Amino acid sequence: MSENIYLPRMATIQSMRPETIDVTTFRVTIDGSDGTGKFEYKSGQFAEVSVLGVGEAPISITSSPTRPEAIEFSIRRVGELTNALHELEPLDKIGIRGPFGNFFPLEEMEGQNLLIIGGGIGLAPLRSVILNVFDNRAKYGKIDIIYGARSPQDLVFTSEYKEWQAVDNTRLHLTVDRGDEEWKGNVGLVPTFLREINPSPENTISITCGPPIMIKFVIEALNELGFSSEHIITTLERRMKCGVGKCGRCNIGSKYVCLDGPVFTLKQLEEMPSD
Ligand SMILES: Cc1cc2nc3c(=O)[nH]c(=O)nc-3n(C[C@H](O)[C@H](O)[C@H](O)COP(=O)(O)OP(=O)(O)OC[C@H]3O[C@@H](n4cnc5c(N)ncnc54)[C@H](O)[C@@H]3O)c2cc1C
Ligand code: FES
Incomplete structure (x- = not known):
């Protein structure tokens, strides 16, 4: 049977570091693994982070894949889901879908x-x-x-x-x-x-x-x-829902920001329809 793309993996909050009055860095590990488990990602990708019974939101991964002990998200409280996340405590559970989107071309940037x-x-x-x-x-x-x-x-x-x-x-x-x-x-x-x-x-x-x-x-x-x-x-900042190119919430012309982005060169943006 194929994997359900809408089903989050459960993760445990290991620590919450306040950055500012409304931004906190959440350090989490995927349950049933030593840390990031099979959550292999690249710098620039995002995940859909969820609180059971509240909802989910796209959040950039702020940790580096070179440090696989845990995944980190820095989240500003602005509304329903992000407020609910800030009410949680270490050892509480959250859901994670992803990683989604493209990434910064770090290999192409070598030598520069x-x-x-x-x-x-x-x-x-x-x-x-x-x-x-x-x-x-x-x-x-x-x-x-x-x-x-x-x-x-x-x-x-x-x-x-x-x-x-x-x-x-x-x-x-x-x-x-x-x-x-x-x-x-x-x-x-x-x-x-x-x-x-x-x-x-x-x-x-x-x-x-x-x-x-x-x-x-x-x-x-x-x-x-x-x-x-x-x-x-x-x-590119865009409203998103599914994160996987299905709902059509984030498209610009033929591009889906959740799949083809969120990382673009200015050259690619210049070739997109303006809106
Ligand atoms: C690819 C991507 C990466 C992101 N990375 C981060 C991150 O690392 N840290 C972080 O704090 N936030 C990030 N965001 C924004 C985050 O997804 C929204 O703040 C979140 O969805 C708000 O959810 P909520 O239920 O708390 O707020 P809601 O109750 O849904 O909305 C509260 C307010 O935020 C506005 N809002 C909601 N979603 C967005 C959005 N996508 N762009 C602009 N305004 C929005 C609403 O209009 C409203 O004014 C990212 C968004 C995208 C698309
Ligand atoms: S968020 Fe659903 S298609 Fe991009």
Whole structure:
């Protein structure tokens, strides 16, 4: 009998790390396995995460497949399902379907410099890339990470920044829209900060994820800096339901974002119908 694609696998929450007032990182293991079990995924993919009796939602996998002990999701509470997830505790059960969607082409990016640009909770799928390339450090050139949030309190993964900054040939550039008395870093929007940092497009791939408005202006800035459409990789935010190309909720023209995306090069986006 074929496997039911709508049936989630049960998983156990091992820990919940608060990132901000409304974002928590859930570390989970698939039941009946040593950790991720048969849940083999690539950086950039997502899963449908569910709470029994409440529902499910697409959530990016923020851990790296190079660290198979557990799977991590960083989730902002915005509505019914995400609120229910935040009410859970370690050792509670959740459902997981997936992994779904395509992924960042890390193998094709080997030998290149990486410019990783994130905004808000959009750093979640990028963290999977960051940890993955750190675990394969010799395969990549220089790594620049530009990350921005509304305020210092909205930055996610702050407990890891020291570790990230200590990695060879890696720079983390932080910015916030509004600082406070303690904030010593940059104040300003991500696209403006990107222009100030002025990275060279030579032998460099940029990948970006964040609010659609940030992505729009980041792409504009990258174009001005001379990055080609093939070297700008981004993610598309779309409402989703099934996650497996059946319900038609997420399509743009002939493309299903849940199957063909959420990762696209700017060149691919330029070839899609605008809506
Ligand atoms: C591929 C993909 C990856 C995602 N990764 C993450 C992630 O890593 N972390 C995270 O916190 N969220 C992520 N999201 C968004 C997440 O799926 C929604 O926040 C979630 O579905 C909300 O469910 P809910 O029942 O809590 O809220 P609902 O009660 O359904 O909605 C609450 C509010 O959120 C809005 N909303 C719901 N779904 C979306 C959506 N897909 N895009 C924009 N607004 C939406 C609704 O319009 C409403 O205003 C991702 C979405 C997609 C498509
Ligand atoms: S979410 Fe159902 S087709 Fe993409």
